[in-house]
Amino acid sequence: MISSETAVAGVAETNRRGIETWFTARRFLPVLALFVCATFPDVVTGRATFFYRDFGAFTYPIAHYYRECFWRGELPLWNPLNDCGLPLLAQWNTAVLYPPSLFYLLFPLSWSLGVFQIGHLVLAGMGAYFLARRWTGNSFAAAVAGVAFAFNGLSWHMLAWISNLAAWSWMPWVVLSVETACRAGGGRRISLAALAGAMQMLTGSPEIILLTWLWICAAGAFGKSPWIQRIGRMFLIVALVTGLAAAQLLPFLDLIIHSSRSPGFSDSGWAMPVSGWANFLVPLFRCFASGQGVYVQNDQYWTPSYYIGIGIIALALLAVWRVRDKRVLLLASAGIFGFLMALGMHGGIYSALRIAFPQVGFMRYPIKFITLTLFALPFLAAYGSTWILSAEPVRARRGFATIAAMMVLGIVAIVAWAWKHPLGWDDWAATWKSGAVRVLFLAPIFGAFFLMRKATDFRPRLISGFCVLALLWADVFTHAPAINPTVARGVYEPGLMRAQLQLAPQSPSGDFRVMPTAPAIEKARRTYLKDPAQDYLCRRLALFDNCNLLDGIPKTDGFFSVYLQQYDQVLSFLFSYDRQGSNVDGLKDFLGIARINAPLTQGDGLDWANRSSALPLVTAGQRPVFADGAAALTNMLRPDFDPRTTVFLPSQTQSQVTATNRVAAQIAPGQFSAQKLTFEVDAPAPALVTVAQSYYHDWNARVDGHAVPLWRANHAFQALEVPAGSHQVTLVYRDNYFLAGAIVSIISLLVCSLALRRPSMPCPA
Numbered sequence: 081m082i083s084s085e086t087a088v089a090g091v092a093e094t095n096r097r098g099i100e101t102w103f104t105a106r107r108f109l110p111v112l113a114l115f116v117c118a119t120f121p122d123v124v125t126g127r128a129t130f131f132y133r134d135f136g137a138f139t140y141p142i143a144h145y146y147r148e149c150f151w152r153g154e155l156p157l158w159n160p161l162n163d164c165g166l167p168l169l170a171q172w173n174t175a176v177l178y179p180p181s182l183f184y185l186l187f188p189l190s191w192s193l194g195v196f197q198i199g200h201l202v203l204a205g206m207g208a209y210f211l212a213r214r215w216t217g218n219s220f221a222a223a224v225a226g227v228a229f230a231f232n233g234l235s236w237h238m239l240a241w242i243s244n245l246a247a248w249s250w251m252p253w254v255v256l257s258v259e260t261a262c263r264a265g266g267g268r269r270i271s272l273a274a275l276a277g278a279m280q281m282l283t284g285s286p287e288i289i290l291l292t293w294l295w296i297c298a299a300g301a302f303g304k305s306p307w308i309q310r311i312g313r314m315f316l317i318v319a320l321v322t323g324l325a326a327a328q329l330l331p332f333l334d335l336i337i338h339s340s341r342s343p344g345f346s347d348s349g350w351a352m353p354v355s356g357w358a359n360f361l362v363p364l365f366r367c368f369a370s371g372q373g374v375y376v377q378n379d380q381y382w383t384p385s386y387y388i389g390i391g392i393i394a395l396a397l398l399a400v401w402r403v404r405d406k407r408v409l410l411l412a413s414a415g416i417f418g419f420l421m422a423l424g425m426h427g428g429i430y431s432a433l434r435i436a437f438p439q440v441g442f443m444r445y446p447i448k449f450i451t452l453t454l455f456a457l458p459f460l461a462a463y464g465s466t467w468i469l470s471a472e473p474v475r476a477r478r479g480f481a482t483i484a485a486m487m488v489l490g491i492v493a494i495v496a497w498a499w500k501h502p503l504g505w506d507d508w509a510a511t512w513k514s515g516a517v518r519v520l521f522l523a524p525i526f527g528a529f530f531l532m533r534k535a536t537d538f539r540p541r542l543i544s545g546f547c548v549l550a551l552l553w554a555d556v557f558t559h560a561p562a563i564n565p566t567v568a569r570g571v572y573e574p575g576l577m578r579a580q581l582q583l584a585p586q587s588p589s590g591d592f593r594v595m596p597t598a599p600a601i602e603k604a605r606r607t608y609l610k611d612p613a614q615d616y617l618c619r620r621l622a623l624f625d626n627c628n629l630l631d632g633i634p635k636t637d638g639f640f641s642v643y644l645q646q647y648d649q650v651l652s653f654l655f656s657y658d659r660q661g662s663n664v665d666g667l668k669d670f671l672g673i674a675r676i677n678a679p680l681t682q683g684d685g686l687d688w689a690n691r692s693s694a695l696p697l698v699t700a701g702q703r704p705v706f707a708d709g710a711a712a713l714t715n716m717l718r719p720d721f722d723p724r725t726t727v728f729l730p731s732q733t734q735s736q737v738t739a740t741n742r743v744a745a746q747i748a749p750g751q752f753s754a755q756k757l758t759f760e761v762d763a764p765a766p767a768l769v770t771v772a773q774s775y776y777h778d779w780n781a782r783v784d785g786h787a788v789p790l791w792r793a794n795h796a797f798q799a800l801e802v803p804a805g806s807h808q809v810t811l812v813y814r815d816n817y818f819l820a821g822a823i824v825s826i827i828s829l830l831v832c833s834l835a836l837r838r839p840s841m842p843c844p845a
Contacts, residue, residue, distance in 0.1 A: 581621075
């Protein structure tokens with residue numbers, strides 16, 4: 081006969097197995113969605129949306145401009161409203177070709193863009209769930225990883241960007257699909273991996289994409305198939321990903337060649353402070369409240385938080401200590417590497433790698449390497465969860481209790497250090513409360529796990545499992561004041577500032593430009609108002625960063641990752657000379673600057689003053705002066721530079737130019753759009769036509785339908801020549817790299833589509 085103790089043990093074992101398999105994907109999805117919606121109820125219901133920092137200054141204005149182009153039937157290849165014109169689609173992090181962007185193009189933007197962002201948190205959590213389930217074979221442990229990956233301080237902050245959050249969300253999907261395809265092969269699996277990789281590639285976050293593939297390469301040793309097969313399959317996947325994303329990658333690489341970017345573009349600023357490790361246990365340690373009450377570290381402003389949860393850290397440490405698995409070792413190594421790199425020069429590795437591989441500098445801020453650590457921790461926690469649920473009860477309790485006790489001692493030590501050795505920006509009250517609350521969360525997480533072990537009935541085990549997930553979520557939810565605060569959607573009303581500044585409706589023949597001065601830009605960047613709506617409207621009034629796109633107001637600067645090299649030089653000198661009070665009115669007139677910020681001494685620095693001498697976008701009849709590079713730029717900055725009479729052309733164009741004198745030419749108003757300018761010129765003799773728009777080789781000129789050369793003029797702008805008489809001039813933006821890339825992408829998509837039709841063999845473990 082079977083004893084009662086044996087029967088109870090058998091029931092407990094059945095229940096344990098049940099809870100480990102009950103959390104299927106279908107059941108976990110609504111749980112994850114519930115957590116995300118509970119965090120952002122005002123965004124889901126449409127009462128408010130995000131606005132803080134880059135969301136309001138970059139993400140929303142770019143999405144608005146893209147949406148305007150979409151409903152006009154255009155792709156936003158060129159943006160004429162910032163930096164006197166620059167490529168937009170080629171910027172990559174604008175995510176113009178990212179397929180899910182169609183969601184916010186079709187629905188009201190002030191609601192749909194916020195929902196689009198939080199929807200990616202669900203995508204991230206589900207990807208982590210499937211990857212952790214494959215690695216651990218435990219559905220509950222996979223749910224733990226999914227919650228941690230979807231909801232942590234870094235992912236919460238990534239809501240400010242489409243590119244970073246979308247790339248983060250696709251990271252586990254790419255790892256899972258590429259790992260599966262490299263192990264088992266088959267056209268269907270390889271195609272699915274390529275499609276997942278292409279989706280991430282089109283998001284436009286090169287740093288996260290690079291870290292994803294570094295992990296894939298490092299983890300390539302796992303698998304039973306011959307290594308030569310795995311390498312061959314990976315190369316095939318990479319080739320397909322490159323082909324699928326060619327429409328985005330080719331314009332981007334072309335832009336990089338003509339930009340101010342270089343391996344030395346980056347610096348080691350915005351690195352994690354040496355004490356940054358303590359923020360994994362006490363998230364507000366050495367932090368202070370900045371704009372809108374968001375707590376940040378001193379001199380590290382890329383992300384206000386990378387806190388992932390006290391329970392997740394405990395489970396991850398438990399896995400490193402107790403689980404003997406090659407993948408756990410690799411995850412731990414990746415996490416430590418990401419942490420040391422995030423320290424920048426303080427970590428030692430970053431400076432050594434920058435010397436050996438200058439290309440490391442393309443990752444602009446070292447703190448971004450913390451992404452690799454935040455990737456590793458949820459999966460280490462999944463392994464830790466699996467160990468707790470499968471280890472002998474006494475051993476499991478002692479293991480978790482030991483880790484928990486060490487963490488509590490660490491929290492006490494950190495809080496004590498903050499009390500004994502305060503810094504000028506420390507918020508002591510916030511620090512000790514932050515530490516105390518973490519301890520309060522650690523105890524019930526510990527208890528809930530062991531209720532799952534102890535209970536013999538399925539229902540209490542299930543309730544305990546839900547409690548673990550809810551506590552992990554609540555810990556992150558309460559670890560800091562809102563990392564990405566929200567505001568009423570009305571602040572994004574298009575055209576609001578055009579009316580406020582009493583500007584005429586947008587002209588079909590091109591508007592004059594405005595110029596925010598360097599002091600005004602700095603003041604707008606550092607000024608925060610308590611009321612979120614007033615805070616953002618103040619930035620819109622200052623036309624801060626890309627806020628001008630909401631009103632269709634052209635201006636001289638903008639906020640982008642990549643700038644055209646020559647124009648960037650012009651703008652830098654213009655800001656510098658203007659700050660010094662030097663007379664650069666000739667250059668300002670040429671750029672068509674009709675509004676400029678009044679000096680700080682005459683107001684709050686955000687007022688606007690009129691300039692009546694501004695020239696229109698297109699002028700004609702200037703006398704050419706041949707000068708290259710620095711010589712042309714130096715002459716343009718002279719007080720006696722008159723753009724009405726003189727235009728500087730490169731010396732190599734001298735043999736092509738027949739107009740050698742000033743001519744009384746007339747420009748008839750034309751039709752100007754983002755990617756096409758049409759106007760008429762009437763001149764008694766051959767004349768030069770100068771366009772105050774950034775020169776880029778994708779612009780093509782025609783006179784009466786015949787192609788003519790378009791030259792670089794005044795160092796960074798455009799000029800062409802027309803013969804005597806009346807002529808129609810057309811300038812059209814045509815991106816041949818995009819067209820070639822689109823053809824490659826379509827062919828690659830057809831290849832993947834054909835491969836998807838072929839059935840795959842079962843994948844080996």
